Amino acid sequence: MTQPALLLIKGADVQAPGPLGVLDILIAGNRIAAIAPDLNLPSHLVRVVDGRGLVAAPGFIDNHVHLLGGGGEGSFCTRTPELRLGDAIKAGVTAVVGCLGTDGVGRSLASLVAKARSLEEQGLKTYLYTGSYGIPPVTLTGSVERDLILIDKFIGVGEVAISDHRSSQPTQAELARLAGDARRGGMLAGKAGVLNIHLGDGPRGLEPLMQLVRETELPITQFFPTHINRNARVFEQAIPYTQAGGFVDITTSGVPQFYETGTIPPAEALRRLLEAGVPQGQVTFSSDGQGSLPDFAADGTLTGLSVGSVQSLHDVFCDAVFKEGLSLEVALRAITANPARILKLRDRGGLAEGLAGDVVLLDKDSLAVRTVIAGGRLMMEDGIQLVRGNYE
Numbered sequence: 487m488t489q490p491a492l493l494l495i496k497g498a499d500v501q502a503p504g505p506l507g508v509l510d511i512l513i514a515g516n517r518i519a520a521i522a523p524d525l526n527l528p529s530h531l532v533r534v535v536d537g538r539g540l541v542a543a544p545g546f547i548d549n550h551v552h553l554l555g556g557g558g559e560g561s562f563c564t565r566t567p568e569l570r571l572g573d574a575i576k577a578g579v580t581a582v583v584g585c586l587g588t589d590g591v592g593r594s595l596a597s598l599v600a601k602a603r604s605l606e607e608q609g610l611k612t613y614l615y616t617g618s619y620g621i622p623p624v625t626l627t628g629s630v631e632r633d634l635i636l637i638d639k640f641i642g643v644g645e646v647a648i649s650d651h652r653s654s655q656p657t658q659a660e661l662a663r664l665a666g667d668a669r670r671g672g673m674l675a676g677k678a679g680v681l682n683i684h685l686g687d688g689p690r691g692l693e694p695l696m697q698l699v700r701e702t703e704l705p706i707t708q709f710f711p712t713h714i715n716r717n718a719r720v721f722e723q724a725i726p727y728t729q730a731g732g733f734v735d736i737t738t739s740g741v742p743q744f745y746e747t748g749t750i751p752p753a754e755a756l757r758r759l760l761e762a763g764v765p766q767g768q769v770t771f772s773s774d775g776q777g778s779l780p781d782f783a784a785d786g787t788l789t790g791l792s793v794g795s796v797q798s799l800h801d802v803f804c805d806a807v808f809k810e811g812l813s814l815e816v817a818l819r820a821i822t823a824n825p826a827r828i829l830k831l832r833d834r835g836g837l838a839e840g841l842a843g844d845v846v847l848l849d850k851d852s853l854a855v856r857t858v859i860a861g862g863r864l865m866m867e868d869g870i871q872l873v874r875g876n877y878e
Protein backbone atom coordinates (compact mmCIF):
# COMPACT_ATOMS: atom_id res chain seq x y z
CA MET A 487 0.00 0.00 0.00
CA THR A 488 1.42 3.41 -0.90
CA GLN A 489 1.08 6.26 1.54
CA PRO A 490 2.09 9.94 1.26
CA ALA A 491 5.66 10.57 2.43
CA LEU A 492 4.39 13.14 4.94
CA LEU A 493 2.19 12.27 7.92
CA LEU A 494 0.84 15.00 10.20
CA ILE A 495 -0.61 14.10 13.60
CA LYS A 496 -2.80 17.01 14.72
CA GLY A 497 -3.54 18.03 18.27
CA ALA A 498 -2.30 15.05 20.29
CA ASP A 499 -1.25 15.25 23.92
CA VAL A 500 2.43 14.45 23.48
CA GLN A 501 4.25 12.23 26.03
CA ALA A 502 7.82 12.04 24.78
CA PRO A 503 7.80 10.07 27.23
CA GLY A 504 7.68 13.16 29.51
CA PRO A 505 4.65 15.43 29.02
CA LEU A 506 5.07 18.16 26.35
CA GLY A 507 1.46 19.32 26.04
CA VAL A 508 -0.83 19.44 23.00
CA LEU A 509 1.25 19.60 19.82
CA ASP A 510 1.37 18.48 16.18
CA ILE A 511 3.90 15.90 14.99
CA LEU A 512 5.15 15.91 11.39
CA ILE A 513 6.71 12.70 10.10
CA ALA A 514 8.65 12.87 6.84
CA GLY A 515 9.70 9.55 5.34
CA ASN A 516 10.68 7.36 8.27
CA ARG A 517 11.69 10.17 10.68
CA ILE A 518 10.06 12.75 12.91
CA ALA A 519 10.64 16.08 11.13
CA ALA A 520 8.97 18.49 13.56
CA ILE A 521 7.03 18.65 16.83
CA ALA A 522 5.37 22.03 17.32
CA PRO A 523 2.01 23.71 17.84
CA ASP A 524 -0.22 24.32 14.79
CA LEU A 525 1.82 22.80 12.00
CA ASN A 526 0.04 23.15 8.67
CA LEU A 527 0.90 21.88 5.19
CA PRO A 528 -1.03 21.88 1.89
CA SER A 529 -3.54 19.03 2.13
CA HIS A 530 -2.44 17.33 -1.10
CA LEU A 531 1.07 16.85 0.32
CA VAL A 532 0.24 15.33 3.64
CA ARG A 533 -1.87 12.63 5.22
CA VAL A 534 -3.47 14.09 8.35
CA VAL A 535 -4.07 11.88 11.39
CA ASP A 536 -6.50 13.26 13.96
CA GLY A 537 -4.79 13.16 17.36
CA ARG A 538 -7.42 15.10 19.33
CA GLY A 539 -8.36 13.36 22.56
CA LEU A 540 -5.40 11.01 22.21
CA VAL A 541 -2.01 10.65 23.86
CA ALA A 542 0.93 10.46 21.43
CA ALA A 543 3.68 8.22 22.83
CA PRO A 544 6.87 6.78 21.36
CA GLY A 545 6.28 3.39 19.69
CA PHE A 546 6.70 0.63 22.29
CA ILE A 547 9.94 -1.38 22.33
CA ASP A 548 9.60 -5.04 23.33
CA ASN A 549 13.12 -6.09 24.29
CA HIS A 550 12.63 -9.87 24.55
CA VAL A 551 10.51 -11.70 21.96
CA HIS A 552 10.84 -15.23 20.59
CA LEU A 553 10.18 -14.21 16.98
CA LEU A 554 10.39 -17.81 15.73
CA GLY A 555 8.47 -19.18 18.69
CA GLY A 556 10.29 -20.96 21.46
CA GLY A 557 10.08 -23.69 23.98
CA GLY A 558 9.43 -27.30 23.15
CA GLU A 559 10.21 -28.47 26.68
CA GLY A 560 7.32 -30.94 26.44
CA SER A 561 8.67 -32.50 23.20
CA PHE A 562 8.34 -31.28 19.61
CA CYS A 563 4.58 -30.83 19.64
CA THR A 564 4.97 -28.14 22.33
CA ARG A 565 7.09 -25.83 20.14
CA THR A 566 5.33 -22.45 20.16
CA PRO A 567 4.35 -20.51 16.99
CA GLU A 568 6.08 -17.56 15.31
CA LEU A 569 5.22 -13.90 15.90
CA ARG A 570 2.84 -12.34 13.37
CA LEU A 571 3.13 -8.68 12.42
CA GLY A 572 -0.35 -7.89 13.78
CA ASP A 573 0.51 -9.35 17.22
CA ALA A 574 3.03 -6.53 17.65
CA ILE A 575 1.17 -3.70 15.92
CA LYS A 576 -2.09 -4.19 17.84
CA ALA A 577 -0.08 -3.94 21.08
CA GLY A 578 1.50 -0.64 20.00
CA VAL A 579 4.89 -2.31 19.58
CA THR A 580 6.96 -0.82 16.76
CA ALA A 581 10.37 -2.34 17.58
CA VAL A 582 11.29 -5.77 18.92
CA VAL A 583 14.46 -7.50 20.04
CA GLY A 584 14.28 -11.15 18.97
CA CYS A 585 16.03 -14.13 20.51
CA LEU A 586 16.13 -17.91 20.18
CA GLY A 587 15.62 -19.39 23.65
CA THR A 588 15.76 -22.90 25.06
CA ASP A 589 16.10 -24.58 21.67
CA GLY A 590 19.24 -23.58 19.75
CA VAL A 591 19.16 -26.75 17.62
CA GLY A 592 15.67 -27.02 16.13
CA ARG A 593 15.67 -23.24 15.66
CA SER A 594 18.66 -21.42 14.19
CA LEU A 595 20.12 -17.94 14.06
CA ALA A 596 19.92 -18.04 10.24
CA SER A 597 16.16 -18.58 10.51
CA LEU A 598 15.93 -15.87 13.16
CA VAL A 599 17.69 -13.34 10.91
CA ALA A 600 15.35 -14.25 8.02
CA LYS A 601 12.30 -13.88 10.28
CA ALA A 602 13.53 -10.50 11.55
CA ARG A 603 14.02 -9.29 7.97
CA SER A 604 10.55 -10.51 7.03
CA LEU A 605 8.95 -8.53 9.86
CA GLU A 606 11.02 -5.50 8.95
CA GLU A 607 9.91 -5.60 5.30
CA GLN A 608 6.36 -5.48 6.66
CA GLY A 609 7.04 -2.42 8.83
CA LEU A 610 8.33 -3.56 12.24
CA LYS A 611 11.84 -2.54 13.37
CA THR A 612 13.81 -5.59 14.51
CA TYR A 613 17.02 -6.21 16.43
CA LEU A 614 18.40 -9.56 17.57
CA TYR A 615 20.45 -11.32 20.20
CA THR A 616 22.93 -13.93 19.01
CA GLY A 617 23.43 -17.12 21.03
CA SER A 618 20.69 -19.01 22.87
CA TYR A 619 20.21 -20.64 26.31
CA GLY A 620 23.41 -22.62 26.33
CA ILE A 621 27.16 -22.08 26.58
CA PRO A 622 29.06 -22.50 24.32
CA PRO A 623 26.64 -20.23 22.42
CA VAL A 624 25.27 -20.91 18.95
CA THR A 625 26.53 -18.27 16.51
CA LEU A 626 26.14 -17.33 12.86
CA THR A 627 29.77 -16.60 12.02
CA GLY A 628 31.73 -18.71 14.51
CA SER A 629 31.88 -16.39 17.54
CA VAL A 630 29.58 -13.96 19.31
CA GLU A 631 32.23 -11.28 18.84
CA ARG A 632 32.22 -11.75 15.05
CA ASP A 633 28.39 -11.86 15.02
CA LEU A 634 28.22 -8.52 16.84
CA ILE A 635 30.83 -6.87 14.66
CA LEU A 636 29.76 -8.24 11.27
CA ILE A 637 25.96 -8.66 11.42
CA ASP A 638 24.00 -5.43 11.82
CA LYS A 639 20.94 -7.04 13.43
CA PHE A 640 22.81 -8.45 16.44
CA ILE A 641 23.02 -6.00 19.35
CA GLY A 642 23.86 -8.39 22.20
CA VAL A 643 23.90 -12.03 23.29
CA GLY A 644 21.03 -13.99 24.78
CA GLU A 645 18.99 -15.18 26.30
CA VAL A 646 21.67 -17.13 28.18
CA ALA A 647 20.19 -19.22 30.99
CA ILE A 648 21.52 -19.27 34.55
CA SER A 649 20.09 -20.57 37.83
CA ASP A 650 17.81 -22.88 35.85
CA HIS A 651 17.65 -26.66 35.45
CA ARG A 652 17.43 -26.05 31.67
CA SER A 653 20.66 -24.01 31.54
CA SER A 654 23.94 -25.59 30.48
CA GLN A 655 25.02 -25.08 34.12
CA PRO A 656 27.69 -22.61 33.01
CA THR A 657 30.70 -22.14 35.24
CA GLN A 658 31.62 -18.64 36.36
CA ALA A 659 34.60 -18.75 34.01
CA GLU A 660 32.37 -19.62 31.04
CA LEU A 661 29.95 -16.80 31.85
CA ALA A 662 32.83 -14.34 32.30
CA ARG A 663 34.38 -15.33 28.94
CA LEU A 664 31.06 -14.96 27.12
CA ALA A 665 30.32 -11.58 28.73
CA GLY A 666 33.83 -10.38 27.88
CA ASP A 667 33.48 -11.45 24.25
CA ALA A 668 30.07 -9.74 24.05
CA ARG A 669 31.53 -6.60 25.60
CA ARG A 670 34.44 -6.41 23.16
CA GLY A 671 32.22 -7.15 20.13
CA GLY A 672 29.72 -4.54 21.26
CA MET A 673 32.39 -1.90 21.78
CA LEU A 674 33.97 -2.50 18.39
CA ALA A 675 30.60 -2.33 16.63
CA GLY A 676 29.23 0.62 18.63
CA LYS A 677 26.47 -1.56 20.07
CA ALA A 678 25.27 -2.37 23.59
CA GLY A 679 26.80 -5.86 23.51
CA VAL A 680 24.88 -6.83 26.65
CA LEU A 681 24.39 -10.37 27.87
CA ASN A 682 20.63 -10.87 28.17
CA ILE A 683 20.33 -13.34 31.04
CA HIS A 684 17.42 -15.72 31.55
CA LEU A 685 17.00 -16.16 35.31
CA GLY A 686 15.48 -19.48 36.29
CA ASP A 687 13.82 -20.58 39.51
CA GLY A 688 17.07 -21.92 40.99
CA PRO A 689 18.10 -20.66 44.43
CA ARG A 690 21.23 -18.90 43.13
CA GLY A 691 19.16 -16.33 41.22
CA LEU A 692 21.26 -13.25 40.44
CA GLU A 693 24.19 -14.35 42.62
CA PRO A 694 26.37 -15.63 39.70
CA LEU A 695 26.19 -12.14 38.14
CA MET A 696 26.93 -10.37 41.44
CA GLN A 697 29.96 -12.64 41.86
CA LEU A 698 31.24 -11.85 38.33
CA VAL A 699 30.97 -8.14 39.07
CA ARG A 700 32.92 -8.61 42.33
CA GLU A 701 35.63 -10.85 40.89
CA THR A 702 36.22 -9.60 37.31
CA GLU A 703 36.57 -6.24 35.56
CA LEU A 704 33.15 -6.65 33.94
CA PRO A 705 30.82 -3.74 34.81
CA ILE A 706 27.38 -4.64 36.13
CA THR A 707 25.83 -2.88 33.09
CA GLN A 708 27.25 -5.66 30.89
CA PHE A 709 24.33 -7.83 31.98
CA PHE A 710 20.63 -7.40 31.31
CA PRO A 711 18.82 -10.05 33.39
CA THR A 712 15.18 -10.83 32.64
CA HIS A 713 12.31 -12.63 34.46
CA ILE A 714 13.30 -10.85 37.71
CA ASN A 715 9.68 -11.02 38.91
CA ARG A 716 9.53 -14.81 38.58
CA ASN A 717 9.76 -15.46 42.34
CA ALA A 718 10.12 -13.52 45.59
CA ARG A 719 13.75 -14.55 46.13
CA VAL A 720 15.13 -13.26 42.84
CA PHE A 721 12.90 -10.19 43.10
CA GLU A 722 14.43 -9.33 46.48
CA GLN A 723 17.92 -9.80 45.00
CA ALA A 724 17.02 -7.33 42.21
CA ILE A 725 16.84 -4.44 44.67
CA PRO A 726 20.53 -4.40 45.75
CA TYR A 727 21.47 -5.44 42.20
CA THR A 728 19.90 -2.31 40.70
CA GLN A 729 21.20 -0.16 43.55
CA ALA A 730 24.68 -1.32 42.50
CA GLY A 731 23.89 0.09 39.02
CA GLY A 732 22.49 -3.02 37.30
CA PHE A 733 19.65 -3.10 34.78
CA VAL A 734 16.71 -5.47 35.30
CA ASP A 735 13.83 -6.56 33.09
CA ILE A 736 10.37 -7.58 34.28
CA THR A 737 8.50 -10.20 32.22
CA THR A 738 4.91 -9.25 31.41
CA SER A 739 3.61 -12.60 30.08
CA GLY A 740 2.26 -14.96 32.69
CA VAL A 741 -0.65 -17.19 33.61
CA PRO A 742 -2.79 -17.12 36.78
CA GLN A 743 -1.15 -20.17 38.34
CA PHE A 744 2.26 -18.42 38.18
CA TYR A 745 0.91 -15.53 40.24
CA GLU A 746 -0.70 -17.96 42.69
CA THR A 747 2.65 -19.66 43.22
CA GLY A 748 4.93 -16.71 43.85
CA THR A 749 5.51 -14.82 40.59
CA ILE A 750 5.15 -11.09 41.29
CA PRO A 751 2.56 -9.50 38.96
CA PRO A 752 4.65 -7.37 36.58
CA ALA A 753 3.05 -3.95 37.17
CA GLU A 754 3.23 -4.52 40.93
CA ALA A 755 6.90 -5.51 40.53
CA LEU A 756 7.70 -2.16 38.90
CA ARG A 757 5.88 -0.22 41.60
CA ARG A 758 7.61 -2.14 44.40
CA LEU A 759 11.07 -1.65 42.85
CA LEU A 760 10.49 2.10 42.58
CA GLU A 761 9.19 2.24 46.15
CA ALA A 762 12.38 0.46 47.25
CA GLY A 763 14.37 3.32 45.73
CA VAL A 764 15.46 1.61 42.51
CA PRO A 765 16.26 4.28 39.87
CA GLN A 766 13.40 4.10 37.34
CA GLY A 767 15.80 4.34 34.36
CA GLN A 768 17.22 0.90 35.17
CA VAL A 769 13.98 -1.09 34.91
CA THR A 770 12.21 -2.30 31.76
CA PHE A 771 9.26 -4.47 30.81
CA SER A 772 9.43 -7.10 28.05
CA SER A 773 6.78 -9.58 26.99
CA ASP A 774 8.71 -12.85 26.42
CA GLY A 775 6.24 -12.98 23.51
CA GLN A 776 5.82 -16.35 21.72
CA GLY A 777 8.04 -17.95 24.35
CA SER A 778 6.77 -21.00 26.13
CA LEU A 779 5.56 -20.54 29.68
CA PRO A 780 6.23 -23.97 31.13
CA ASP A 781 5.14 -24.93 34.60
CA PHE A 782 7.40 -27.42 36.37
CA ALA A 783 6.81 -29.43 39.54
CA ALA A 784 9.44 -29.27 42.28
CA ASP A 785 11.22 -32.31 40.81
CA GLY A 786 11.49 -30.65 37.35
CA THR A 787 8.58 -32.57 35.78
CA LEU A 788 6.69 -30.50 33.22
CA THR A 789 3.11 -29.97 34.37
CA GLY A 790 1.75 -27.40 31.90
CA LEU A 791 2.64 -25.12 28.99
CA SER A 792 1.24 -21.94 27.50
CA VAL A 793 2.50 -19.21 25.14
CA GLY A 794 3.75 -15.71 25.97
CA SER A 795 2.12 -12.77 24.22
CA VAL A 796 3.41 -9.39 23.04
CA GLN A 797 -0.04 -8.00 23.91
CA SER A 798 0.87 -8.41 27.59
CA LEU A 799 3.33 -5.51 27.26
CA HIS A 800 0.48 -3.06 26.64
CA ASP A 801 -1.79 -4.75 29.22
CA VAL A 802 0.85 -4.41 31.94
CA PHE A 803 1.63 -0.82 30.96
CA CYS A 804 -2.07 -0.06 31.56
CA ASP A 805 -1.99 -1.96 34.89
CA ALA A 806 1.03 0.10 35.97
CA VAL A 807 -1.01 3.29 35.52
CA PHE A 808 -4.51 2.19 36.54
CA LYS A 809 -3.87 -0.49 39.20
CA GLU A 810 -0.52 0.59 40.63
CA GLY A 811 -0.98 4.35 40.31
CA LEU A 812 2.31 5.05 38.51
CA SER A 813 2.55 8.12 36.32
CA LEU A 814 2.07 7.76 32.58
CA GLU A 815 5.64 8.94 32.10
CA VAL A 816 7.16 6.30 34.41
CA ALA A 817 5.06 3.48 32.91
CA LEU A 818 5.97 4.59 29.38
CA ARG A 819 9.68 4.80 30.14
CA ALA A 820 9.79 1.08 30.97
CA ILE A 821 8.77 0.26 27.38
CA THR A 822 10.35 3.18 25.48
CA ALA A 823 13.22 5.35 26.71
CA ASN A 824 14.73 2.81 29.14
CA PRO A 825 15.14 -0.14 26.75
CA ALA A 826 16.34 2.27 24.04
CA ARG A 827 19.07 3.65 26.30
CA ILE A 828 20.14 0.32 27.80
CA LEU A 829 20.33 -1.33 24.37
CA LYS A 830 21.80 1.75 22.63
CA LEU A 831 18.91 1.98 20.13
CA ARG A 832 19.92 5.58 19.56
CA ASP A 833 17.11 6.73 17.28
CA ARG A 834 14.21 5.19 19.28
CA GLY A 835 12.43 5.39 22.58
CA GLY A 836 11.37 9.04 22.40
CA LEU A 837 9.51 11.65 20.40
CA ALA A 838 11.86 14.33 19.07
CA GLU A 839 12.95 15.73 15.75
CA GLY A 840 15.28 13.33 13.94
CA LEU A 841 14.16 10.20 15.80
CA ALA A 842 12.45 7.29 14.03
CA GLY A 843 8.83 7.89 13.04
CA ASP A 844 7.48 5.38 15.58
CA VAL A 845 4.39 6.83 17.27
CA VAL A 846 1.50 5.24 19.14
CA LEU A 847 -1.74 7.13 19.74
CA LEU A 848 -3.57 6.00 22.87
CA ASP A 849 -7.07 6.76 24.09
CA LYS A 850 -6.67 9.37 26.84
CA ASP A 851 -9.00 7.63 29.29
CA SER A 852 -8.44 3.91 28.68
CA LEU A 853 -4.91 4.04 27.15
CA ALA A 854 -6.20 1.62 24.48
CA VAL A 855 -4.04 1.56 21.35
CA ARG A 856 -5.89 3.51 18.64
CA THR A 857 -3.32 4.36 15.97
CA VAL A 858 0.16 3.02 15.27
CA ILE A 859 2.81 4.56 13.03
CA ALA A 860 5.96 2.47 12.56
CA GLY A 861 8.94 3.85 10.67
CA GLY A 862 6.73 6.62 9.28
CA ARG A 863 4.15 4.13 8.00
CA LEU A 864 0.53 4.18 9.15
CA MET A 865 0.02 0.59 10.33
CA MET A 866 -3.21 0.97 12.33
CA GLU A 867 -5.67 3.85 12.48
CA ASP A 868 -8.55 4.31 14.89
CA GLY A 869 -8.40 0.68 15.95
CA ILE A 870 -8.30 -0.72 12.43
CA GLN A 871 -5.16 -2.56 11.30
CA LEU A 872 -4.27 -1.12 7.88
CA VAL A 873 -1.13 -3.18 7.19
CA ARG A 874 -1.42 -6.93 7.64
CA GLY A 875 1.38 -9.43 7.56
CA ASN A 876 1.37 -11.90 4.72
CA TYR A 877 -0.76 -14.96 5.64
CA GLU A 878 -2.28 -13.11 8.60
Ligand code: ZN
Pocket residue numbers: 645684685713
Ligand atom coordinates in the same frame (compact mmCIF):
# COMPACT_ATOMS: atom_id res chain seq x y z
ZN1 ZN B 1 13.66 -16.83 29.34
